[in-house]
Amino acid sequence: MELVIDGYNVIRQSPVFKKAEQEGLEVGRETLIKYLEAYRKLKKHKITVVFDGQNAAHLSIQKERIAGISVIYSPYGQTADEIIKRMVMKNSNLVVVTSDREIIDFAQRHRATSIPTTEFIPRLEMAFYSEIKGIEEDTPSSIAPIKKGPSRRLSKRQRKKQRVLRKM
Template identity: 25%
Template sequence: MTTEHLLVDGYNVIHDWPEMREAMKKDVNIACQNLADRLRILHDFEGIRVTIVFDGRGEGVEILRPGNEQTFSLVYAPGNSSADEIIIQLVQISKNPNKLTVVSRDHIIRNLVREDGSKLHTPSDLLARIEACERRQSQALYRRNREVEKEWKETERDGEEVE
């Protein structure tokens, strides 16, 4: 795993991406899951730690780890807090702010991140990064499929039985 930590202002991104806004109109939980699904490739293919922070629900901070990896988290602020507050706290306590990339359009968060030395992306930057990663993954799968196909043909030529 890389040491980069992507910290995402969940609802900020959902409201910025048109397809996510549409999903949000139907069901907030589906929109949150769709966002997590889109970000999964950055975790799984690029090895980036991903934390998506959402505005409050419940009495305390709620941390969900779909897939049980410690490096992919959905964090819900308490009902009396906002995602911004949690993100600000995470940025402030980070031991390696230069390895932290924060995704948000919120001005307070952006100003803090600039001062702290963390990287900053807009939701549009994040989408472009995901799409570039999806292309790299497709290319890697295409190359791997070609290699396997070549191995199968060589095995068949050598007279070995293919299962």
């Protein structure tokens, strides 16, 4: 599974990352990458995080690799949203983590799966705290409650999203 994460969107949705960002943009990014590193160690997914760099002086896409995580900064005049959309057009098997409605709709139109940041952040925090405590793997039962009541078949899009969430 390959995750593409809208960096600042995730930072601004979590109280932990938002607090770190108040100290500075760089601190917020480093904190997010530290949590993503723990998540990657636990789940072994390929992770790419995209940050807006449109106000920066560089004219081309800046890429770096930190602890096995690809970090991309958008070039001057472009947003992270445009970079993510281009990645989705090239590979529809991506899982996009964002709460940006425009990107979610774009991903769905191109048959990519999108996960809201509000669903991803608890998994990210659980992986980080599991690493601190030395736990090897989390149990799926601790993430999702057991369904009760009459069964109802979900739509194809919802079933695909559920399969992705189980793997996360």
